[in-house]
Amino acid sequence: MPAGRAFGPALGRTRPALRQTRTRASHHADPHAGWFEYGITVGAGHRGKGDAAEAVVMLLRFMIAERRCHTCQTRIFAENETSLAFHRRLGFVEEGRLRDHVFFAGRYHDLVVTGMLADEFAEQHPVSGYRSCVPDTLSV
Template sequence: MSSSQYAAIGVHDSIWTGRRVRLRGLEPKEWPRFRDNDLNTTNQRHGDRVHPPRSDASYERWAAEQAVRTESDELWLVIADVNDDRPVGSIRTLRADPTAGLFWYGVAIFKEEQRRGYASEAIRIVQRYMFGERRYTKCQAEVFGDNAASLGLHQSLGFVLEGRLRKASFREGSRQDIVIFGMTIEEFRNLR
């Protein structure tokens, strides 16, 4: 669907759409874009960890499963450029605990799409949904201690540094710290 078709049906009035990005489900045919991103070792290290190579059939199966996921508070969404709807990354919520009112999230932007404001807007959209629609009261994120870009992003978004797990991750042959950031619903509201 083109950006003009989205505008015609009012998608720009959606909670899932910002100035730069639209969060949406994965279309099964988009699996090659995510496979290609996974071929970049640096992207894998910054997003999670280096995974062994997978077959195209495995990616196709994964994409088909993502495309039909049922609604829950543990989301996995494509970050798409609002102008042409091409995938530029993904964002997910995890460890969502409605009783405690706490959710975590992870965001990954394809290497060639970084530094364009996609991650910050996607994070804000997810926070707006989880705080405003799902009644969560706190958002947390883990960042690898050597990922200067992600550390800076979270600081610029107003997240509070809550702690550092020393040498809690192993990457590139050495131990890395994990930095924990948090933001309460009150802090989120005060930013607007």
């Protein structure tokens, strides 16, 4: 089972309160190179409570500690100040900009690529004391 599909059920079982968090985990990944990308959306009535931060930290721990990923990237619409602020707060840095990359609503939109390396993540969220979030019964 791909890592992203394994993570969703693991998240729901490990932390029931996060079931309202619509998480799309690692929808692009290159296991050989060790990178993955994800997207996350929290239901409108559940924002501002720390759920997305908790879910993303859990996802990064899973992909780094269970899947040996080395770097994580996100692609964010340049107009999406909330998501840019959210990712900055988590420690992501801007790595580049894909200009006029997506067309909708009658015009092109830039995507900002942000990223975080495993070492940078570990500085903020040490793996010591980490408990696997993959239930023994889950086939991965």
